[in-house]
Amino acid sequence: MSLLSKFDCIGLEREEVSSIAGHNPFNFVIDEILSATEALVNGKPTILAGTNNYLGLTFDADCVQAARAAVDNEGTGTTGSRMANGTYADHLALEKEFAEYFNCPAAIVFSTGYMANLSILSTLCSKDDIIVIDADCHASIYDACRMGDAEVIRFRHNNAADLEKRLNRLGSRAASALVVTEGIYSMLGDQAPLADIVEVKNRHNAMLMVDEAHSLGVLGRHGRGLAEQEDVEDQVDFVVGTFSKSLGSIGGFCVSRWPEIENMRYAMRPYIFTASSSPALIASTRKALVKMRDGQRLREQLWDNASMLYQGLKNLDLTIGPATSPVVAVILDTGKQDALTMWAGLLDSGIYVNLVLPPATPGTECLLRCSVSAAHTPDQIAAIIDGFSENVKRMS
Amino acid sequence: MSHYSEILDQLNDLLMPYIKSDSNITLTEESDLMNDLGLNSVKVMDLLLNIEDHFDVSIPLSELPDVRTVKDFAVLLEKMTQQNQS
Numbered sequence: 001m002s003l004l005s006k007f008d009c010i011g012l013e014r015e016e017v018s019s020i021a022g023h024n025p026f027n028f029v030i031d032e033i034l035s036a037t038e039a040l041v042n043g044k045p046t047i048l049a050g051t052n053n054y055l056g057l058t059f060d061a062d063c064v065q066a067a068r069a070a071v072d073n074e075g076t077g078t079t080g081s082r083m084a085n086g087t088y089a090d091h092l093a094l095e096k097e098f099a100e101y102f103n104c105p106a107a108i109v110f111s112t113g114y115m116a117n118l119s120i121l122s123t124l125c126s127k128d129d130i131i132v133i134d135a136d137c138h139a140s141i142y143d144a145c146r147m148g149d150a151e152v153i154r155f156r157h158n159n160a161a162d163l164e165k166r167l168n169r170l171g172s173r174a175a176s177a178l179v180v181t182e183g184i185y186s187m188l189g190d191q192a193p194l195a196d197i198v199e200v201k202n203r204h205n206a207m208l209m210v211d212e213a214h215s216l217g218v219l220g221r222h223g224r225g226l227a228e229q230e231d232v233e234d235q236v237d238f239v240v241g242t243f244s245k246s247l248g249s250i251g252g253f254c255v256s257r258w259p260e261i262e263n264m265r266y267a268m269r270p271y272i273f274t275a276s277s278s279p280a281l282i283a284s285t286r287k288a289l290v291k292m293r294d295g296q297r298l299r300e301q302l303w304d305n306a307s308m309l310y311q312g313l314k315n316l317d318l319t320i321g322p323a324t325s326p327v328v329a330v331i332l333d334t335g336k337q338d339a340l341t342m343w344a345g346l347l348d349s350g351i352y353v354n355l356v357l358p359p360a361t362p363g364t365e366c367l368l369r370c371s372v373s374a375a376h377t378p379d380q381i382a383a384i385i386d387g388f389s390e391n392v393k394r395m396s
Numbered sequence: 397m398s399h400y401s402e403i404l405d406q407l408n409d410l411l412m413p414y415i416k417s418d419s420n421i422t423l424t425e426e427s428d429l430m431n432d433l434g435l436n437s438v439k440v441m442d443l444l445l446n447i448e449d450h451f452d453v454s455i456p457l458s459e460l461p462d463v464r465t466v467k468d469f470a471v472l473l474e475k476m477t478q479q480n481q482s
Binding site: 152154156358359363 | 457
């Protein structure tokens with residue numbers, strides 16, 4: 001048996017999936033990107049409804065111009081990590097702007113959102129500490145926990161009573177616990193019961209980290225996420241997030257009400273040993289942060305679009321996620337073949353959504369996951385609903 | 397009846413709902429949770445939460461890679477429940 005033979009089963013799975021769908025949904029190729037919401041796929045104009053481009057800022061003229069100017073002025077890359085090669089002034093400026101935006105004393109910028117979770121969780125909690133994570137947390141949180149030395153336990157998804165039970169079991173050790181939850185969950189679009197979770201963690205003197213990856217720019221009057229919406233920001237210890245959704249670039253961040261995270265920077269191996277973000281990414285993110293902060297109108301448009309899609313798919317009698325959200329998941333319990341056929345049918349109808357198969361889904365069902373953008377037009381949302389309608393009829 | 401035997405009996409009862417009723421699987425201490433009982437990773441994680449509730453323990457995720465069989469699980473639960481009592 002060679003080292004590579006354990007991947008043979010993945011090869012077989014890929015062949016099976018491609019033979020059913022006619023395309024490989026996990027190697028989906030965009031021939032040409034036309035706008036924040038449209039692309040050419042197999043030569044056909046296709047509405048993008050699976051990009052997490054919530055505010056549609058990827059083609060914002062000011063962000064594009066800032067990136068262009070940064071390439072001209074600072075070059076294409078930083079060619080190394082900040083600890084080894086030095087920090088560009090714009091990286092520091094972005095950290096200052098994040099700290100101000102969140103009214104926090106400290107912020108750290110990372111090269112990806114994945115790196116942000118990996119760095120914070122694997123460094124903050126050590127051998128005698130405990131990380132208590134929502135069972136449906138993102139893979140980056142699970143991976144970060146595996147990388148560190150802390151004891152890791154789970155609580156039932158979005159269940160503050162279950163969290164309380166587990167913190168009770170820890171007794172006095174709960175004071176060394178970090179509770180981890182997300183703002184909006186990426187698969188079903190549901191929100192954490194954050195006010196309840198804050199109450200529980202306060203009773204046990206535990207700390208709380210919220211991953212606002214999918215809620216940044218989406219929730220809260222200024223777009224700071226679920227903690228802002230629920231008015232509990234002063235009781236959240238760490239907020240992590242990504243630039244790759246609402247901010248339309250690539251990168252990650254952590255802000256904290258604890259200035260000591262500035263010392264943590266020098267202990268975070270994923271941060272120390274990764275090249276820093278390119279000047280263009282930092283420049284476009286700085287512009288996008290201002291647009292997001294002042295983007296109440298964009299948020300209203302996003303939620304109007306989300307409501308239209310959620311209601312439209314609900315009217316088709318499809319099983320969808322539990323609440324209106326920019327993430328609208330159609331839940332299919334009839335098996336992988338139906339999910340693949342429907343995904344391919346939608347693509348043929350000029351609509352791209354995400355296909356998610358177990359075990360990447362919260363349960364045993366398959367998902368056709370849509371993400372809505374403020375940049376979608378009402379006509380595009382109507383076309384997505386029509387696409388689902390046609391394909392549901394075709395398959396019934 | 398030993399503590400281990402009690403745990404094993406209770407564990408078997410908790411595992412039964414996860415085994416397809418039309419299958420002819422016989423549950424033994426040596427049954428492999430994934431290969432013999434056909435539990436996928438999602439079902440194992442769901443099962444784990446139920447078992448934690450039943451025995452009033454929180455099992456660290458780092459313990460799971462060593463749990464392959466029903467016996468492994470029972471031994472782990474015996475250790476954890478004894479830790480709780482001490």
